[in-house]
Amino acid sequence: MGSAKSSLSKIPNAEQLMDDTGFSPAHVVRLHERFQALDKEKKGHLSRQDFESIKELATNPIRDRIIGAFFAQGGEMVDFHTFVKILAHFRPVDKKHLKKANIREPINSRTNKLRFAFQLYDQDNDGKISRSELLQVLRTMLEVQVTDEQLESIADRTIQEADLDGDNAISFDEFRKSLEKVNIDHKMSIRFLR
């Protein structure tokens, strides 16, 4: 614990970070170590190359989108705070934490998790998943040779199923509704980050 405290002091604004995200000191330290391991050139922030050099990520079909999620608003660097804040989305939902008198909704609430996922679909940030965006996602996920017609039928079917207000696109609420039976708390949580 002593070592954690001392390394914690090296991290700027650690208290604020823990407060915002709900991570424990041990976790913050661990994430900091990981951050530094990824930051090979010791720049103090991460660039896209750093992410792309993670070799396990190479086989992931939606790698670019995930990396893109870290670099929100077109920035080129990810500092430690942003890194931790984004990873905080994947903390398991902590019922005790919810009971604290937090006016703000915690980052790892169900809605925020879903919003994070939604933003990965919605690349142009217009608040809706359009047919073309859906097609792109399907195309990247189904790496095998699949005809365009098939993809289009699937995309059409998906939108038809979820679209309640008939605008031929999936809004965040429709997205959330279509996933109401899925246990998002379980599905979008990493135990490691408890």
Next chain:
Amino acid sequence: MPLGSLSPDLVGVSRRVSLQRGFLILCALVVLLLFEAVVPLGASSSPNTTSGKHGSNRTKKPFPVLSFDYSHVRMPFEISLWVLLASLMKLGFHLIPRLSSIVPESCLLIVVGLLVGGLMRVVGEDPPVLDSNLFFLCLLPPIILDAGYFLPMRPFSENLGTILMFAVVGTLWNSFFMGGLLYGVCQIQGTNLSEVTLLPCLLFGAIISAVDPVAVLAVFEEIHINELLHILVFGESLLNDAVTVVLYHLFEEYAGIGSVTVLDVFLGVVSFLVVALGGVLVGAFYGILSAFTSRFTSHTRVIEPLFVFVYSYMAYLSAEVFHLSGIMALIACGAVMRPYVEANISHKSHTTIKYFLKMWSSVSETLIFIFLGVSTVAGPHSWNWTFVTVTIVLCLVSRVLGVVGLTYVINKFRIVKLTTKDQFIVAYGGLRGAIAFSLGYLLDAQEFPMRTMFVTAIITVIFFTVFVQGMTIRPLVDLLAVKKKQETKRSINEEIHTQFLDHLLTGIEDICGHYGHHHWKDKLNRFNKKYVKKCLIAGERSKEPQLIAFYHKMEMKQAIELVESGGGVKLPSAVPSTVSMQNIQPKKPLPDRAIPKISKGREEEIRKILRNNLQKTRQRLRSYNRHTLVADPYEDGWNELLIKRQKLMQMEKKMSNYLTVPAAPPDSPTLSRARLASDPQAYSSKPASGDLPTIKVDLASPQSPDSMNLVDEFQKTAALQKDDDDGGLVMKVPPEDKEEEQKGEQDSKKEQQQRLMRCLSDPGPGGDDEDEPFLP
């Protein structure tokens, strides 16, 4: 009940009463036959025939026109009678109103067994006891195979850690706690139990502490609790077999000697690992063999289900040879082979496997419970108040303590924690059943003089858990408002999004540098896709991504549903459709599809046509020959088949949109499966021989000419449809393209659906997980 409505009720009641009377008479007849069979009536006839043959100086007797020789059919006859009795009982329970909703079937069956056993006693005959060999080799495997083959892998693998904890640690705790405390009680003076030493007590504890899969299945299936609890209790009951086997053999071996050393304990632990892992490996091996075999069955579809059954049974027997856990072998075999076999076999084989497994497991379960009842009457009993009451109390106490303690530890590692309600259900659902009885019965009377006392206690515990816990669990579940099973299926949204989230989480785990659950799952999937699927799945299906397979299945299902409802009703988002054809009710709410509305008159017309055609199609089905899967080219209906095939080919263009490979040959397994589903006189998937005109499918054609074809066909078949129903048996999934719908092809749509209706009159099961027949 108002007076006015009495008369129809009276009619209904009287009809029901006469039905019940007839049924009771039938049952009495069967039971009578059973007694006749058991009582050696036929013994007198056999000596006559044998002596007649052996005598060298045969006197000439008049030729026997009618003779009675029962002995040589006795065994199969008795077995059939028992099975018949079991099935009739099962039928009977549902004729009695309200009974099946209060009392679970297992209880009723035990009562029936008790009655039958009692009757036999009264007659003076010795009731048969549940033979352990019969139980373990014949009655148990179908139930376990049914459970293993249809085991929902997702919740099972997600909760595997929890299940293993409950199964292994929980069972160990139960056995030792019970065994130890029982020994302590036995040592107390004044209970006449001092000859029961420690090891027999521990053995008894091991036997009685295992949760029984048969009993759990029988009870839990009726209460429909949510998936998590179901899989927890059920998974535990399956996986604790390994522990039970090891403990049983360990204590049985050393009970005679009277002492267990540390080495023995160590060997026991090693043995446990061997038994569990060995069982799984044996099962997996046979599962892979079976999957591999199913790859080549495209020409002999009829025996496909046989491979599944025989390989699984061999897995069970092979595991039993080495005293490995047969149950785990069966589960592993079923779970491993299922995804590959299902990709390879035909639709009808899938139906066959499903219904055969359900049938066998149902009959087995019924027989087991009835025999439990009969054995209770039969077996020698030695009742000891102290022992029995202490056993029951300890069972409950140890179960509760075990569950609570383990949950406390487990919740530290779970993302979704187990609540108190969950714990209660898990604890309360720990039913004991026939496995405990059989194990107890297997004990050697010489080595264990207290065997009868054990057996009595075991039976009492079984009765207690099945009756008391089984009957009260349903109201308790309602009282505690435990979440029930969700009835609806996955939508394509859920499928896509969950896959997306899987990728996302894998990526995040990689970024964190943490090799977690998703990482390994992803690796396994990749390995599966790259190597295993290529080996074990025939043809083009091996490359089909899961999403496409899922989508295709959905489309088929929806086509069936759409036709079932008569189609043509505008469906609001969440309101279930109330449209119903004459006798066909849609079972579930129809999916939201914007389909144009048609007028009432038109609807009626269409319904009438559909109804009529359904009747005709049903009649035609009866002429289907079990062995014929390929239509005889010299048969009369060949021309019709040709026309059908032509139309089918044209429509396959549409279907192939939903299939993987762009240039799908007409004989890809998916297509042939679709064909088989659509046509009662199904074709095998041989490539077109010289007899048939080969029709090349042109995939490049755009969609609009397709719809024009439909209009033409509508004109054409309008004439045909007057006389008979063979006016074009096509399988067409309703097009989703909205512009096509708006073209006003409402009429052609209805026509398609009529055709669809005709051809889908025997579509098999509605889906993977459903049990209900297609048409109620």
